[in-house]
Amino acid sequence: MIILCAVLYPLLIAGIGKVAPGGGKGETVSVNGKVVGYEKIGQRFTNDNYFWGRPSAVDYNAAGSAGSNKGPSNPDYLQLVKDRIDSFLVHNPGIKKEEIPADLVTASGSGLDPHISPAAAYVQVKRIATVRGIAENKVRALVDRQVEKTVLGPSVVNVLKINIALDNLK
Amino acid sequence: MNSEITGVVLIFLLTVILAYPLGKYIARVFAGEKTITGFMNPLEKFIFRISGINPRKSMNWKQFLKAMLTINLLWLVYGMFLLIFQDKLPLNPDGNPGQTPDLAFNTAISFLVNCNLQHYSGESGLTYFTQLFVVTFLQFVSAATGIAVMMALFNGLKEKTSNNLGNFWNYFVKSITRILLPLSIIVAVILAFNGTPTSYEGKDSIVTLQGDSVQVSRGPAAGMIAIKQLGTNGGGWFGVNSAHPLENPNYLTNAVETISILVIPIALVFALGFYINKRKLANVIFAVMTFLFVIFCAITVYYETKGNPAIDQLGIAQTAGSMEGKEVRLGAAATAFWSVATTSTSNGSVNGMHDSLTPVSGGVVILDMMINALYGGVGVGLLNYFIFIIIAVFISGLMVGRTPEFMGHKVEAREVKIAALVTLLSAFLIKGFTALAAYMVAHHPDIAWQVKPGAWLNNPSYHGFSEMLYEFTSANANNGSGFEGLGDNNIFWNVTTGIVLILGRYLPIIAPVAIIGLLAKKKFIPESPGTLRTDSGTFGVMTLAVIIIITALSYLPALALGPLAEYFSLY
Numbered sequence: 001m002i003i004l005c006a007v008l009y010p011l012l013i014a015g016i017g018k019v020a021p022g023g024g025k026g027e028t029v030s031v032n033g034k035v036v037g038y039e040k041i042g043q044r045f046t047n048d049n050y051f052w053g054r055p056s057a058v059d060y061n062a063a064g065s066a067g068s069n070k071g072p073s074n075p076d077y078l079q080l081v082k083d084r085i086d087s088f089l090v091h092n093p094g095i096k097k098e099e100i101p102a103d104l105v106t107a108s109g110s111g112l113d114p115h116i117s118p119a120a121a122y123v124q125v126k127r128i129a130t131v132r133g134i135a136e137n138k139v140r141a142l143v144d145r146q147v148e149k150t151v152l153g154p155s156v157v158n159v160l161k162i163n164i165a166l167d168n169l170k
Numbered sequence: 171m172n173s174e175i176t177g178v179v180l181i182f183l184l185t186v187i188l189a190y191p192l193g194k195y196i197a198r199v200f201a202g203e204k205t206i207t208g209f210m211n212p213l214e215k216f217i218f219r220i221s222g223i224n225p226r227k228s229m230n231w232k233q234f235l236k237a238m239l240t241i242n243l244l245w246l247v248y249g250m251f252l253l254i255f256q257d258k259l260p261l262n263p264d265g266n267p268g269q270t271p272d273l274a275f276n277t278a279i280s281f282l283v284n285c286n287l288q289h290y291s292g293e294s295g296l297t298y299f300t301q302l303f304v305v306t307f308l309q310f311v312s313a314a315t316g317i318a319v320m321m322a323l324f325n326g327l328k329e330k331t332s333n334n335l336g337n338f339w340n341y342f343v344k345s346i347t348r349i350l351l352p353l354s355i356i357v358a359v360i361l362a363f364n365g366t367p368t369s370y371e372g373k374d375s376i377v378t379l380q381g382d383s384v385q386v387s388r389g390p391a392a393g394m395i396a397i398k399q400l401g402t403n404g405g406g407w408f409g410v411n412s413a414h415p416l417e418n419p420n421y422l423t424n425a426v427e428t429i430s431i432l433v434i435p436i437a438l439v440f441a442l443g444f445y446i447n448k449r450k451l452a453n454v455i456f457a458v459m460t461f462l463f464v465i466f467c468a469i470t471v472y473y474e475t476k477g478n479p480a481i482d483q484l485g486i487a488q489t490a491g492s493m494e495g496k497e498v499r500l501g502a503a504a505t506a507f508w509s510v511a512t513t514s515t516s517n518g519s520v521n522g523m524h525d526s527l528t529p530v531s532g533g534v535v536i537l538d539m540m541i542n543a544l545y546g547g548v549g550v551g552l553l554n555y556f557i558f559i560i561i562a563v564f565i566s567g568l569m570v571g572r573t574p575e576f577m578g579h580k581v582e583a584r585e586v587k588i589a590a591l592v593t594l595l596s597a598f599l600i601k602g603f604t605a606l607a608a609y610m611v612a613h614h615p616d617i618a619w620q621v622k623p624g625a626w627l628n629n630p631s632y633h634g635f636s637e638m639l640y641e642f643t644s645a646n647a648n649n650g651s652g653f654e655g656l657g658d659n660n661i662f663w664n665v666t667t668g669i670v671l672i673l674g675r676y677l678p679i680i681a682p683v684a685i686i687g688l689l690a691k692k693k694f695i696p697e698s699p700g701t702l703r704t705d706s707g708t709f710g711v712m713t714l715a716v717i718i719i720i721t722a723l724s725y726l727p728a729l730a731l732g733p734l735a736e737y738f739s740l741y
Contacts, residue, residue: 004346004351005306005307005310005311005346005351007302009306009351009354009355009393010302010306010368010390010393010394012355012393013355013358013359013362013368013390013392013393013396014368014369014370014390014393016358016359016362016368017362017367017368017369017392018368018369020362020363020365020368021363021365023369024362024367024368024369024392025367025369025371025374025388026365026367026374026386026388026416027365028376031379035376036376036377036378036379037376037378037379038374038376038386038416039365040365040415040416040419041386041415041416042415043378043379043380043382043384044378044380044382045379045380046380047380050379050380054498060378060382060384061384061385062384062385062386062387063293063294063373063384063385063386063387064291064293064294064387064409065291065293065387065408065409065410065413065414066291066409066410066654067410067413067494067495067522067523067525067526067654068494068495068523068526069495069523069525069526069628069629069653069654069655070494070495070525070526070628070629070655071525071526071628071629071633071634071636071655071736072478072480072481072492072494072526072527072528072529072633072736072740073480073529073629073631073632073633073736073739073740074629074630074633075630077494077629078480078481078484081481081484082484085484085485085486097484097485097486098485098486098487099487100486100487101486101487101488101489101490102477102481102486102487102488102489102490102491102492102493103490103493103498105486106481106492106493106494106495107494107495108413108493108495108496108497108498109410109413109495109496109497109505109520109521109522109523109526110408110410110413110414110415110497111410112414112415113415113497113498113499114415114499115497115498115499116498117490117498119487119489119490150420150421150422151173152173152174152176152177152180152421153173153174153177153420153421153424153499153500153501153504154174154421154490154498154499154500154501156498156499160379163379164379167379
């Protein structure tokens with residue numbers, strides 16, 4: 001039984017996994033032949049010229065994973081969210097508080113969330129256009145193209161992919 | 171948002187649609203009829219031959235339990251041994267250390283009893299060898315143990331007067347070869363093609379676009395994730411379980427994994443109806459369970475999609491719901507639904523952090539584990555429900571002034587005593603140990619332990635109390651999820667939850683099997699117009715009332731101190 005469940009079964013799955021995208025090792029994303037990340041693992045983006053992802057309890061080091069595990073009424077936690085909002089407003093002049101979507105200032109469950117909501121991408125367009133000196137409507141069009149829709153689930157923007165595309169935007 | 175709620179409803183409907191034929195199939199497998207998995211026959215014969223088992227030998231309830239407990243004890247020793255010495259064993263590309271004895275004790279028990287409470291993080295606390303030879307292996311066999319003891323119940327209900335509850339080994343082996351393994355392969359392949367890793371390679375090091383050096387944990391995860399969902403195990407490959415983007419890559423895999431949580435527990439309810447040829451009884455049981463399940467889902471989905479009122483006060487846009495501890499690709503509704511599914515079925519996997527649920531949702535999932543019989547863990551869920559039935563039969567009997575009967579057997583003092591004791595025991599374990607932990611936190615926060623009680627909690631006040639209440643409820647229900655902010659990898663928590671795990675698993679298995687063994691031995695009384703019909707809607711409502719009354723009486727005060735108090739402080 002041990003051989004069946006712990007040896008044969010995972011080997012079979014590993015064999016089948018070889019023909020899956022990424023060969024069962026996780027799908028990577030490369031720029032100019034150099035691996036810059038995993039498609040499904042979020043990365044830390046703090047520079048003003050990139051789209052930011054969500055706050056992370058493990059600082060996006062995928063050696064581990066964790067959520068913040070903060071309870072909804074925890075005063076320290078609410079202060080932290082408030083600080084994030086203030087910091088966002090400083091970096092994004094001209095944006096009003098009520099335009100900030102909650103996912104940008106709350107930590108994800110895994111600490112590795114590769115996505116942000118479309119609203120969270122659009123709210124950063126103005127900052128990125130200013131910092132990079134690109135027309136706002138061009139960056140907005142880029143977000144339009146990067147929104148991934150699913151039939152029933154939420155629409156998402158992959159932060160790594162949109163930032164790579166941003167680097168290629170002239 | 172509306173499409174997300176539609177998504178949840180569709181996932182549930184699809185689960186029930188799949189569970190019905192699966193239940194029929196399971197009943198046929200155990201009745202020994204021909205099924206499409208007949209090709210497994212030679213493999214089963216081979217297993218029986220090398221282990222010297224005669225699958226046709228009948229067992230009474232004592233022999234049945236003896237077989238079950240002996241093999242379980244053996245696995246416990248095996249598991250602990252491998253976990254402590256995992257650093258010296260092969261398949262450890264990341265060079266992870268061996269577990270401390272108290273952690274190994276907790277981990278081995280926790281996987282053995284189908285709980286999968288994890289006081290470690292998969293990336294650093296286990297090696298690929300122990301992930302496969304301890305965790306994956308125990309996930310298969312603990313689920314199969316649950317199904318096998320459930321079959322003892324089925325046989326006791328089926329036979330008129332008999333000592334024979336069937337052969338433990340026969341049901342055990344077939345649970346794996348005919349049910350768990352084939353379904354796991356299907357789920358694992360779906361996961362692999364959506365990006366879950368399957369290879370044996372260790373951590374990868376990369377430099378990110380912005381120039382950070384980070385590592386990415388991987389491993390042969392897809393197979394293990396499949397059985398952890400299907401076997402109501404719940405212990406994930408990665409620390410954050412199915413919130414991890416490699417463990418649950420997209421909305422589709424989330425749907426598949428959610429269905430996997432529920433499909434076997436629901437199918438087993440239908441299997442009961444087919445196997446003992448009382449479809450109406452099974453339908454009534456299904457209706458009662460579903461009634462409470464749907465209410466719980468509706469409440470949780472409502473509060474999670476509505477968001478956290480304290481965040482609203484900060485003035486930002488919370489249109490997607492409460493997102494703390496949740497993943498953008500899954501969304502608030504699907505995470506809320508999962509949280510109820512996983513606590514109903516004693517699964518315990520999570521796709522978002524339960525510690526960050528809004529207070530009412532947090533309370534609902536704790537309550538759900540306190541009942542622990544809405545579908546329930548594979549096999550054992552029905553055993554738990556059976557205890558409620560016995561009590562309902564007894565109370566109905568008292569109300570009409572007749573000796574209570576169930577399925578043609580008199581239910582007498584002895585059986586009712588056992589049932590009542592089991593129900594009270596859960597409340598005693600959960601509340602007793604939570605009280606002990608709360609006492610330590612409140613009165614001895616600085617005692618010189620490895621981790622001081624004052625440092626256990628990740629959140630202050632009511633929510634901190636909920637963290638401790640959740641942990642013991644989860645251990646007793648063999649659920650395995652947690653309010654993971656709790657600092658639980660230390661001797662106090664490893665040992666206390668270890669004890670609760672053992673008692674919370676084996677007594678609720680031993681008791682119903684003993685009851686059914688005693689009932690089945692008794693003289694069969696044919697049905698008459700005066701017989702209490704247990705397959706009627708009225709009796710279903712009666713059982714529902716018993717469940718609600720017992721749970722409310724036992725647990726309302728505890729819930730009032732945690733989630734309810736937090737609710738009133740926020741709203």
